[in-house]
Amino acid sequence: MEGKRRSVEASGGSVDEAVEKALEELGVDKDQVETEVLAEGSRGLLGLGREKAKVRVTLLEPGEPREELEEFEEPAPARADVAEVALEVLRNLLHHMGVQAEVVVREPAGDESLPIVLDVEGDNLGILIGRQGETLRDLQYISRLIVSRKLQRWVNVVVDVGGYKRRRERILTELAERMAKRVMDEGRAVTLEPMPAHERRIVHMALRDYESVRTESTGEGGRRKVVILPKEES
Structure with a gap:
């Protein structure tokens, strides 16, 4: 008899945030799970009527293939067609924002199951990133929502x-490794600064194979942070 697969439901201000919270709780990466969007959420108007996004993330067994969690009468569009729609959507958004920049599709490294990544290049684009990447997350959320509605199916863009994201991941990974070494040398816990869910997950993932330390998240809301602790000997 097959064992029941572990699932986690999580909510957040966007689908991305909800997924990151679930992945953080499971301690795995996106390629190890199936994700079902239960509610896309709504930002409301002037802060009123806001609804959170909700997802169910299910851990795959080793070697288990992914399955579509929703059935559609129409076949899924080709990746090239999705990329074309995504490019058009993001370019239009930037145009209406008055931002001059080039948008290109980052080609997957031999794995077409990876999400479509749109790279925005240009000068003085800090306005698109914002504090701790908040503006960038909003831009991604809006882009993904519009593309998904145009294609009538959820699309991971x-x-x-x-x-910015690649640099930030490298910085956080290096920070996690330095702090892990301090924990091992001094034998006491180190608490990092508050981070959004997707950045906390980068730290958890960077240290998950360390034999001498473990990580956990503590705090609430915007004050939630990662603690790196010595792993107790069994």
């Missing part, structure tokens, strides 16, 4: 600006 990632937006990056000037390589």
